[in-house]
Amino acid sequence: MRHAVISADPSPGGMFRRWPFFQRLLSWTKPYAPEERGSRYYERYDWNSLIGDEDRLRAIQPGLMDGTSYFPARAEMEASLATFAREAGLQIRYGCRWTGTRREGDGFVLETTAGEYRCRVPVFAFGMAEPWKPDIPGLDVVPHYADTRAPETYAGRRIFIIGKEVSAFELANGFLPWAKQIVLGSPRPVALSVVTKSLVGVRARYVQPYEDHILGGGVVLVNATIDEVVRTPAGFRVRTMRSDGGGPLVFEVDDVIATTGFTPPIGDLPTLGAQTSGRTKIPALTPLFESIGLPGAYMAGTVTQGAPGLKKHGMPSSSGAVHGHRYNARILARHLAQTYFGIDPVRPQLKADAVLPYLLAEVTRAPELWHQKSYLARTILVDGSRGIIDDGILPLQLFVDSGGPDGVAVTVEANPAGDIYPAVYIRKDNAIIEHLLPSNPLLDFETAEHRKQLADALGPLGL
């Protein structure tokens, strides 16, 4: 497909030159894993490498890590992105900032600092790059997470961190050797990923401040609305109201930091009709990452979390991270090629007796299904004229909600109890039947029991 890529950054990996503040990512890459490094199945253990169809573009990240941690340092992540761009021969115009958008006929005109680009389909991958602070009196003078100083400058100081999510705990964890006291305040109680049994909540790496709190070590977690922040001669006064109805609490501290999140720099897209959801203003997207309200405009990267999918049991997709959105990008590229460029590669055909072992292997090992649980699915179509077709990895919502040939979609799911199990969706005469297969202590879904249950589920399709 003829295309142009522009980036406001001077080179690949701009975000990782600044964040995370305390240097290491939260997403892991295991150099030594149960699957061979460089294989597709290995991607389940490597959350950080970008992916290409060529083998030389796989598993770049582990080759750049120094072995001191399985969480890459941000310089290692930046190097990984730069290596991918170089090895893939990506043609990117750096230092070119998108400044405006307008429609022209069936397409769009993108105004940039380097002139205008005309295109049929714009794809915006601007990330969650803009620091955001809520409208709280006095918060305008408070530094955002993005403006945090070097940790040693907080030595012996009392710090109030507004927020109790990952970035709040990242800072608190880094300040433990320096700060005199750390308070983390926000209306909601803290959620820990090891308790929610999902990626929702503070990740295990940053739980130390929580343990310090529950053991009375000096870190304080407060569930309270932040009513006001006032500058005082000695520092800041933070007025709060306890969420449990216990009344006001006032804190006198030396520093306040707002870890209140980031929002996408969506520019003028809302004025053209693009809709957003929630306080983070993430663009609302269809299952194929097209803007709701601005048809023809698509999103890639972390903002693809604007297409939330089925969100079973309230569990979000992983689209806000590399290991999730890298697969969304592949789906988007295929969709754009089909829809706008008439490029529709032939899908592999399967023999009937190959379907069952293929699907069991996929739910046991496919990285797309393990990283994007309940979100992406391996899809097989049973089409009278074409036979049994492997339709690839697609959003589960697309299969469940859109009609089409009979078929089956398999994915991996998890529930609040922490069980991980395969799920099978049979589409027959445009009606969907869900089958949840059992979990397994070794996460082996190629057992005789799984074989039997999947065979029963596939029965109506004649497979």
Next chain:
Amino acid sequence: MAAAPADLIDTLSGISLFADVGAAELNSIAHIVEERRYADGERILRQGISGSAFYLILEGEATIRVSGTDYGTLGRGEFFGEISALLGEPPVADIVAARTLRCAIIPGPAVEPFMLAHPTVMYRMLKAEARKLQRATSWRT
């Protein structure tokens, strides 16, 4: 997240489910619910598919559809998905956005703690359920 957007709090304050809730509690609720927009025709709740949530309509309309047949519409302030969330069973109907729809969402596993933490909201929900039951059994009188 430290403060919910004022427009969400304003929207929630105008919905009868929250009529007995004070400002501080409403602020807290605005932090708990997730907000989402749906395109016209998009399915929100899916008949027979497990793991769904509780939905409250903030703007727009939705259609109740069972096996392809429409059984009415839901509008602003009405909610759905509560039976499935409370019983832990798949929904018995599709709910489909009749036009662009904006909903507040509480994931299924969070519904019970939400209700226990906000008993006045639970009482309002119970009254709404009682009215539904009354309508459903009105043939007896």
